[in-house]
Amino acid sequence: MATSEADVGGRAAGEHKQGLYSGGLWSWLTTVDHKRIGVLYFVTGLVFMLVAGLEAQAIRLQLARPEQRLLDPEFYNQLFTMHGTTMVFFAGMPLIIAFFNFIVPLQIGARDVAFPRLNAFSYWLLLFSGLFLYSSFFFGGAPDGGWFAYTPLTNRQYSPGMGMDFYVLALLLSGIGSIAGGVNFLVTIVNMRAPGMKFMRLPLFTWMALLVSILILLSFPPFTIGLVFMFFDRSFGTHFYDAAAGADPVLWQHLFWVFGHPEVYILVLPAFGVVSDVIPTFSRKPLFGYPVVVFSGILIAFLGFGVWVHHMFAVGLGPIVNAVFGGATMLVAIPTGIKIFNWIATMWGGQLRFKPAMLFAIGLLGIFTIGGLSGVMHASPPADLQQTDTYFVVAHFHYVLIGGTVFGLFAGFYYWFPKATGKMLNEGLGKAHFWLTLIAMNLTFFPIHFSGLLGQPRRTFTYAEGLGLDTFNLISTIGAFLFTLAFVPLIWNLWYAWRRGRPAGPNPWDAPTIEWTTSSPPPHYNFAVIPRVDRRDPLWHPHIKPGLGWAGEAEPGGVFPRVQPDDAPEPIVMPNPSYWPLVMALGLSLATIGGLGSLPLVFTGVALALLGLFGWAFEPAEGGH
Amino acid sequence: MGLFFAAVAVAACGGTYPQSALDPSSDFAGRLDGLFMQIFWWAVGVFVLVEGVLLYTVFRWREDPARGRPPEVHGHVLMEIGWTVIPALILVAIAIPTIRTIFLVDRPTADPDALVVEVTGRQWWWEFTYPELGITTANEMHIPLGRTVDLRLRSADVIHSFWVPRLGGKRDVVPGRENQLWFRPDSVGVFWGQCAEYCGTAHALMGLRVLVDAPADFEAWVTTNRSNAARPADSEARAGQGVFMANACVSCHEIRGTGARGQLGPDLTHVGSRLTIGAGLLDNNLENLIRWIDSTQVVKPGTLMPEVDLTESQIQQLAAYLLGLR
Numbered sequence A: 001m002a003t004s005e006a007d008v009g010g011r012a013a014g015e016h017k018q019g020l021y022s023g024g025l026w027s028w029l030t031t032v033d034h035k036r037i038g039v040l041y042f043v044t045g046l047v048f049m050l051v052a053g054l055e056a057q058a059i060r061l062q063l064a065r066p067e068q069r070l071l072d073p074e075f076y077n078q079l080f081t082m083h084g085t086t087m088v089f090f091a092g093m094p095l096i097i098a099f100f101n102f103i104v105p106l107q108i109g110a111r112d113v114a115f116p117r118l119n120a121f122s123y124w125l126l127l128f129s130g131l132f133l134y135s136s137f138f139f140g141g142a143p144d145g146g147w148f149a150y151t152p153l154t155n156r157q158y159s160p161g162m163g164m165d166f167y168v169l170a171l172l173l174s175g176i177g178s179i180a181g182g183v184n185f186l187v188t189i190v191n192m193r194a195p196g197m198k199f200m201r202l203p204l205f206t207w208m209a210l211l212v213s214i215l216i217l218l219s220f221p222p223f224t225i226g227l228v229f230m231f232f233d234r235s236f237g238t239h240f241y242d243a244a245a246g247a248d249p250v251l252w253q254h255l256f257w258v259f260g261h262p263e264v265y266i267l268v269l270p271a272f273g274v275v276s277d278v279i280p281t282f283s284r285k286p287l288f289g290y291p292v293v294v295f296s297g298i299l300i301a302f303l304g305f306g307v308w309v310h311h312m313f314a315v316g317l318g319p320i321v322n323a324v325f326g327g328a329t330m331l332v333a334i335p336t337g338i339k340i341f342n343w344i345a346t347m348w349g350g351q352l353r354f355k356p357a358m359l360f361a362i363g364l365l366g367i368f369t370i371g372g373l374s375g376v377m378h379a380s381p382p383a384d385l386q387q388t389d390t391y392f393v394v395a396h397f398h399y400v401l402i403g404g405t406v407f408g409l410f411a412g413f414y415y416w417f418p419k420a421t422g423k424m425l426n427e428g429l430g431k432a433h434f435w436l437t438l439i440a441m442n443l444t445f446f447p448i449h450f451s452g453l454l455g456q457p458r459r460t461f462t463y464a465e466g467l468g469l470d471t472f473n474l475i476s477t478i479g480a481f482l483f484t485l486a487f488v489p490l491i492w493n494l495w496y497a498w499r500r501g502r503p504a505g506p507n508p509w510d511a512p513t514i515e516w517t518t519s520s521p522p523p524h525y526n527f528a529v530i531p532r533v534d535r536r537d538p539l540w541h542p543h544i545k546p547g548l549g550w551a552g553e554a555e556p557g558g559v560f561p562r563v564q565p566d567d568a569p570e571p572i573v574m575p576n577p578s579y580w581p582l583v584m585a586l587g588l589s590l591a592t593i594g595g596l597g598s599l600p601l602v603f604t605g606v607a608l609a610l611l612g613l614f615g616w617a618f619e620p621a622e623g624g625h
Numbered sequence B: 001m002g003l004f005f006a007a008v009a010v011a012a013c014g015g016t017y018p019q020s021a022l023d024p025s026s027d028f029a030g031r032l033d034g035l036f037m038q039i040f041w042w043a044v045g046v047f048v049l050v051e052g053v054l055l056y057t058v059f060r061w062r063e064d065p066a067r068g069r070p071p072e073v074h075g076h077v078l079m080e081i082g083w084t085v086i087p088a089l090i091l092v093a094i095a096i097p098t099i100r101t102i103f104l105v106d107r108p109t110a111d112p113d114a115l116v117v118e119v120t121g122r123q124w125w126w127e128f129t130y131p132e133l134g135i136t137t138a139n140e141m142h143i144p145l146g147r148t149v150d151l152r153l154r155s156a157d158v159i160h161s162f163w164v165p166r167l168g169g170k171r172d173v174v175p176g177r178e179n180q181l182w183f184r185p186d187s188v189g190v191f192w193g194q195c196a197e198y199c200g201t202a203h204a205l206m207g208l209r210v211l212v213d214a215p216a217d218f219e220a221w222v223t224t225n226r227s228n229a230a231r232p233a234d235s236e237a238r239a240g241q242g243v244f245m246a247n248a249c250v251s252c253h254e255i256r257g258t259g260a261r262g263q264l265g266p267d268l269t270h271v272g273s274r275l276t277i278g279a280g281l282l283d284n285n286l287e288n289l290i291r292w293i294d295s296t297q298v299v300k301p302g303t304l305m306p307e308v309d310l311t312e313s314q315i316q317q318l319a320a321y322l323l324g325l326r
Helices: A010-018 A025-029 A034-062 A073-108 A116-138 A163-191 A204-236 A250-283 A290-306 A319-347 A356-379 A381-387 A391-421 A427-445 A447-453 A470-485 A487-500 A580-594 A599-618 B002-014 B027-060 B077-105 B215-226 B235-246 B286-294 B312-323
Strands: B115-122 B125-130 B135-138 B140-144 B149-155 B160-164 B168-173 B179-183 B189-194 B207-213
Touching (some): A034 A116, A034 A391, A073 A204, A116 A163, A116 A580, A204 A290, A250 A319, A319 A356, A356 A391, A381 A447, A427 A487, A580 A599, B027 B179, B115 B168, B125 B140, B135 B215, B168 B179
Antiparallel strands (some): B115 B125, B160 B189
């Protein structure tokens, strides 16, 4: 290997020279660069989101008028099952992991994640499990037991088709990738922070990524156990959930929701993190009450494990259980409220610049508040006896997940797009996207608060004309179509940026955190020299203290450099590209397909996975020096 | 938006919504509604406050170069305490009536005179059995005004949820468990309900009706329903009975006083007196009965009742027979 420039990581240097987005298919299949994996996650998540969005469109079309029979009920049931499952596992989580991948190492001053090949492995599992799940449409029908898959409806007797087998196996497979991702980001954030980047100096987005990694690690195992039980019940005739054999089907509900509720915070805390970074930047003020915002995030994550029974208030678990879980659920409102007030206080007295990222962040505050308040309504178990499993709850969690997760992710998208691509998006199109989304979202989901309270249960393919719910449903359907249209300016904007986007420069927003010191898009190794951090918003204080500079400098300069130098003063060791994660993921995916009933396929898959594991283990992890 | 919400909520009490949770007609539903409205008004207050402050902040502090760079403010301890304590107090104000209500509605009824009705959820219809009265019926539950009913909820297959919003909140119907739900209706009328836990293909069509009768009317209903099935009144109905007994119908349905002893489907002893057929799906009349028997799987896709191969006139006769079972 040559010297100087080429020292930037052996083969990895070649990848860098090609640029983040160039390079052939092979370079994408073998990449271990967190930024490229982030882009893969993003594109995959976006495609699944559009697919699940179209499923929702079909659902709303069927519900536009009472007693319609446009869609066959069985197909309708598949659609809402796939809509929910896709949005949670194959759109929401991948988009969040996409942001973790791209942004977290940049925010903590690292050159990659702790386990780059494991990172690639997680992505391939996600992609293959998603494709596997969707292939069910061609093999006798998609899962139709709801994303929550309550037994005994989902056991072999009441769901004899293969749909639920696809559900169980796909989620087991993607769960492996999610847990691996959780480990990866936890280790990365704990161990790979730049010098001086103490925990209480972490940007809020990274803080929330840390919490979410912990949530993933703690919540996916019970779900995995639940899925394994379900797989055994369906495939081997065991009786983990079989009431006739003396077991209790409610066990599944506990295992599902002790995962399912933290999952909601897995989806929403990263959005809170984005907003906590976006609002200060576009207010030109530091985050108000940083430690309070951090600790309220920790509190939300902690409480998230103590509230799962609020999905089960109608099960009949008794007054004491319901009172305890009702109280715990109400407690969640306190740290959530604290965050909202701190964000408003951050804006107070600031210089607010209404760029699209800021608009979506403000939108989150307004919309999420509505979802939070309706959440308090069904935190009260007696009130929930009327609301649970109705469209009121559907309205609630769409306000939370669209108002929270989606608005937050859009804010993050507009905020970091220049960093990720080096191009500026069109501001007008971004604003059009925001306003359309805001209007469409409310038009779709506000009316169904009423239809729920007035007697429309969830997961019903139609409703009687006599219920008087026509108008609410019709408005909601119109809103849903507008919602689809709202994606047009977004797609147009991507095209615009690609063709005519202005160069972004390292820091187009005058943002304060260190991801904005490096070029846009960042080089393969992110930072030519690792910054030394002595405060939360170093870029707003480039000359505050002597001794601040790049880590490893023999004589630290007196100025925090706003822009990374072009050349690395010393060799940088970067991980090699590797195809072994792909091989191992393919092996596990084959074994999963075999789980549908082919033992030879299981063995083949396991053999391939073991081969991948060996290749992985004996491959030199790092090139260069 | 909050006011809009309130306006619609008030309008919703008008009575054009037979399945409204906002129009209670029993002690039980009344308590849920009272609690909900209490929380609702707190929420409206917080909504107006938060959104108001948010909008004011956004307009007041929009970019203005004349103001220069904002001063650095990192927090304020008293404010943090304020917006922690005040929401906590509001939650306490909500939690107290909540817990009171929980210990009322999540416990069995204390009323010793309560009328026990056993409710069995089945894919995709409801069975009601009155153990004290020796009556079994389907999809329509008659109860007397002014007396507490004590429902014992069981499932014959998957999880369902019993929900008649104007009388009581949801209670899941879980295999292997017996759940209880009670309420005392405070006006006569027909109350709509339907299954609220997703239970498979025809979940959307698993409706029910609760008929709250004046005590005398209820007594009359009891007398009628304890008796065996009426004999066919005319030749067409007699022919219909023959069709019923000679075909697959008998293997699933019971008609007391005849040879039909099936237990898988609804008891049809007095089916002619019901308001609806197909679990709240269609008005009960000759035309709909014919439609139901003729194309069951079209009217209610997924239903476990097969389409029996009958001629048009046989179906006509069968429908006439069933309608005569009053």
